[in-house]
């Protein structure tokens with residue numbers, strides 16, 4: 259019995275032998291929990307083949323992670339570790355405590371084995387009494403046969419994992435994704451050391467696997483691109499629902515909360531949910547880059563900066579920002595800032611092409627930002643555009659745009675986070691990479707260096723692009739970007755069904 263369940267004993271009902279006998283009988287035969295092979299399965303198999311080739315003869319262990327306590331006896335909704343999702347094809351809610359093991363074969367290559375907690379029989383106490391895992395409480399889990407059919411790998415009971423993971427640990431390199439399941443990491447470290455591994459070298463051994471798995475996600479396959487398209491399509495639905503409800507958000511008060519809820523409703527309905535906490539920032543809140551408190555009002559005359567993305571059931575997420583005039587029309591000052599950010603974004607998008615480096619996107623966008631700041635007279639006296647772009651002695655423009663312009667996007671909103679600088683920032687763009695392009699300009703209400711007309715205006719425009727053979731495709735092009743097109747979009751959406 260878990261700690262959480264012990265704590266709940268003050269609310270427990272009596273369980274009699276008569277009840278136990280009664281509750282286990284007269285259930286119809288179980289139906290499979292899966293209908294057939296997952297569309298992700300063949301792609302996950304190719305990804306595993308790439309990992310297998312990179313680590314011949316080694317045991318590779320990729321946990322999904324366990325349930326995380328939110329408070330007392332309630333857990334957060336489960337989300338598998340991204341590397342586990344990528345290599346199994348499993349998505350939302352699947353599969354707490356599971357572990358993927360790539361077991362080296364004598365003839366070369368690896369066998370993929372998924373250790374997990376299969377559905378318990380109805381004559382078990384778990385069936386009706388386990389509030390964390392039991393079918394009565396959280397629903398039926400797949401059987402071993404279900405998972406083998408769904409994913410095309412070998413399924414085993416999680417109870418067999420510990421012995422299998424430590425087997426031959428003295429004579430074989432074992433690598434583990436360490437941050438997925440801390441309890442598992444602790445026990446596997448102990449088992450490896452007991453079998454002769456050097457404790458000091460474990461983290462380094464493991465980091466090589468984590469790095470490889472992160473970098474493996476950098477070029478997306480066709481399945482992943484389709485998932486990204488679906489995520490963006492759902493995101494457009496959410497943005498349009500917010501636009502349609504802007505008058506309501508103003509009238510009701512606490513409008514940022516309303517916007518967060520409206521977007522979240524459609525994220526949940528069209529996909530799995532939001533891919534990250536939505537930034538619903540009205541007025542000066544837009545100048546707080548990660549404003550996820552969303553506690554403010556939305557007022558007529560404000561800009562609403564909405565940075566939000568739908569995550570689909572295979573966990574790929576969109577990441578789109580639009581800055582919308584709440585009353586449908588940009589003021590002159592708002593438009594002046596908006597047009598500058600748009601020009602920077604356009605320059606950034608044009609820099610997305612094979613042969614260019616990742617860092618060229620930011621370089622192109624930030625130059626346009628710097629040019630506008632210079633033309634507005636905001637850079638220090640005597641500082642030219644070139645001076646501020648100097649990375650050693652300049653960078654004054656960062657007062658108004660402190661963040662980068664791009665990041666890789668996929669299962670994680672900031673995907674491929676463990677790739678090296680050479681593989682990320684300094685790498686050439688390749689077809690199949692999915693990136694954001696998202697410059698901004700942020701003039702805080704109390705920024706005395708900003709012209710008065712700009713104070714309290716924050717603008718970011720963010721799109722999701724996929725690198726193609728000769729440039730890029732803007733996946734989120736269906737959401738208008740220019741100031742005129744945004745105003746027309748608001749009119750069109752708010753005019754529907756009226």
Ligand SMILES: [Mn+2]
Nearest residue numbers: 577694696720
């Ligand atoms: Mn982003």
